[in-house]
Amino acid sequence: MTDEDISSLDIQWIESTFDEKEKGSYLFRDHAPAHLSYESQALLEKKGMEQIFIPKGLTGRYQPLDFGLNYPFKCYLKKSYHEWRDKCTEITKKGYLKKPSRQEFLYFVSEAWSKIKTSTVENSFVAASILP
Incomplete structure (x- = not known):
């Protein structure tokens, strides 16, 4: 994927995520x-928003997701996958374990996110010095 492709994805994300409100x-x-x-x-x-750039080398300290959400989210995601894997032992024609479908993967993500407490999100913003 080129830098131009990535920039295009960023623009699509901004357009679909934010509006003039x-x-x-x-x-x-x-x-x-x-x-x-x-x-x-x-x-x-154009949407009336301002970007604030986290200083280079400090995203692990000032990005709430890096600081307090990624670890528990990934743990829950892995747990969902492993529970699925324990039940699904189907083999492909070439003898490999079957991969989860997109729908199954989306279920893993949804289930993992539902286990993240609101207080965990809030505490991540506090720990990242964004909220008091």
């Missing part, structure tokens, strides 16, 4: 090339 909002971002593109910046400005 977000005016006066802030979007915290890292220094990924797609986030730095002129097109992304212009689109966010």
Whole structure:
């Protein structure tokens, strides 16, 4: 995937996620090339949003997902997958274990996210020094 493709995905994400009701909002971002593109910046400005870039090398400290959500979410996701794997021992024609379908994978993600407590999200923003 090229930088142009990634930038295009970022623009699609912004368009589908935010509307003009977000005016006066802030979007915290890292220094990924797609986030730095002129097109992304212009689109966010059009929607009345301001990007705030987390200093390089500090995303692990200031990004709430990195700081407090990724670990428990991934643990729940792995648990869902392993429970599925214990029940599904189907073999493909070539003798490999069957992979989960997209729908099954979406179920793993949905189930994992449903186990994340609101307080965990809030505490992640506090720990990342975004909320008091």
